[in-house]
Amino acid sequence: MNKPLLAIAICGIFLLQSCATILSGSGDRVEVKSGNPAGAKVYLDGNFVGNAPNKIKVSKNSLRDGAIISINxxxxxxxxxKVTRxxxxxxxxxxxxxxxxxxxxDFLTGAIYKANPKEINYDLNSGNLSANL
Incomplete structure (x- = not known):
């Protein structure tokens, strides 16, 4: 391969990498804060992910159609x-x-998006579920 063609290929590789693809990764975190009752079970799209409080990693692919976080x-x-992007x-x-x-x-890979909301507060005693955007 000649030098000009190699230089063009290297520049092309760097141009296909973009800020969000490099820096933000393939997922985002949503924090479920401690609430009432303490230690409630947290599910992401029907799969148990732990007890509250918990920081849940949500893949950017699942944010495309919206991910559902359930607390019970x-x-x-x-x-x-519903966690959207x-x-x-x-x-x-x-x-x-x-x-x-x-x-x-960045738009095609979904890397340019972040989870919305970032924090979830819950009070199952009163039936309240609120989100901090």
């Missing part, structure tokens, strides 16, 4: 909240500085 405890009605504006601005290709890569 014996003697209480189950509560659910939100664009990270900072990465959009950084990608725009590099051109449209990195921006397109």
């Amino acid at each position: 405890a014996p003697g209480h009605q189950d509560r659910q909240i 939100k664009v990270m504006v900072g990465y959009v601005l950084l990608d725009l500085c590099l051109g449209l290709v990195p921006l397109g890569v």
Whole structure:
């Protein structure tokens, strides 16, 4: 391979990597805070992930259609909240500085999104489930 072609190939590889793809990873965390009753069971899309309080890793692929976090405890009605995705504006601005290709890569891979909400508070005694965006 000649040197100019090698240089173009190396530059092409770096252009296909974009800010969010490199820095944000393939998942995001949602924190379920301690609430009433303490130690309630937490499920992500029907799969048990632990007891509250808990930081749940949600894959960015599952955020595409929305992930469901359920919280339940014996003697209480189950509560659910849908976790959706939100664009990270900072990465959009950084990608725009590099051109449209990195921006397109971040949107296509889903790396440019973050989980929304980031924190969930619950009180199963009163039936309340609230989220901090």
